Amino acid sequence: MGEIFAGRYELVDPIGRGGVGAVWRAWDHRRRRYVAAKVLLQSDAHSLLRFVREQALRIDHPHVLAPASWAADDDKVLFTMDLVGGGSLAHLIGDYGPLPPRFVAQLLDQLLSGLSAVHAEGVVHRDIKPANILLEATGTRRPHLRLSDFGIAMRKGDPRLTATDLVVGTPGYIAPEQSAYDEPDFPADLFATGLVALYLLEGAKPDAQALTELFRAHGTPHAPRTIPEPLWQVLTGLLQPEPHARFRSATGARKALAEAVLLLPEPGVDDELIEVFDQLGPLPEAFGPDGPIRVPTSSPD
Known part of the structure; x- marks a missing residue:
């Protein structure tokens, strides 16, 4: 036991x-x-x-x-x-590589929905990344995403627990203003959400710094060949280097995503079916589906 x-x-x-x-x-x-x-x-x-x-x-x-x-x-x-048994988005990319745009749009919609609720409570997550976004083990049914790990989250206005000259978050998913030691705010979460969506579509961790430099040097770039233009327009609204140029809220981004989904091509008959497996593994021998297995003691003769 x-x-x-x-x-x-x-x-x-x-x-x-x-x-x-x-x-x-x-x-x-x-x-x-x-x-x-x-x-x-x-x-x-x-x-x-x-x-x-x-x-x-x-x-x-x-x-x-x-x-x-x-x-x-x-x-x-x-x-x-x-x-939650289906592993993280990082597990899913490890299994499948780049995901179909419509599947990514479903995940992005759910992430933005959860983020809207978090922000409505005045909370900035500050560590949105694939490893902190978990999936229910839904098999081939509609995916179900859960935003997790609020270990470095903070409510706006609460005192910071780190020095103001320290960057908090995971390298590669940090908004430009976080690197400039600005106070945590909702747009930084939106930037990280855009990076997560790009990761799902490309199957590899994006280079946030290079992307920011590209935006600043040349304006909004054209859509990559593998990303449909309507979906790319949503991502660019999340990935703008300047916080004021991004969507004003997760709810606003979600509305734009809903409009973009209407313009996405339908899945092809040969498209790979994405399955979210149970990643937890079997229970130890002393445990079953209904809890610990108590071995009955033998009664004396």
Whole structure:
């Protein structure tokens, strides 16, 4: 049996790492279901403060994976989230390479929908990247995306936890104004979202700095050969180097995307079908679909 945390959460097996802690598959004895649990050792005050900020977020939206509950036990704290089994967008690109434009448009619409809810709460995510965008294991059905890992997110107006001359985020998905140490704001999330969409369409991490230099030197470039013009117009509205030149909101970008989708070519009969597999792997021997397997003790004769 696994370690039981705070008398409720039984840690089953490690499934990943977040920004400030290890992520486990855990059995919730009270709600009788599997959850994802992010566990942090209370040894780093700075990480603990970020952890507390993250667990305080309560954003109820189908395309956001925010903390649901938390607990503390001895020298550890954890919070739990829904268990999402289909891996990240990085896994999907690893399996398939560049994705069909209509499939990308579905994912981008869901990401913008979730981001609208996050921004409506006054929260700037600050770390939008393929590894932080998870997928339900939907097989060949319509994909279902969840924006996760709010470890460095902050509400506008909250005090920063890093020095103002430090750049926060993941290299390659940082907006130009973040590199200039500007205060975190929603347009930076939109820029990172555009980079994620470009990554999905091209199957490789885009060079954000080169792209920014290209925009600044020559204006909005023509669409790459592999990206339909209507979809490219949406991406350029996200990728403008100057924050004021981007879409004013995730909702505005989503409206433009809906119009662009109407102009996209229909999928061909020979197009590859994208399947989102379960990436979690089998449960350990001591656990089954309904939780821990208790071996009955034999009664004395």
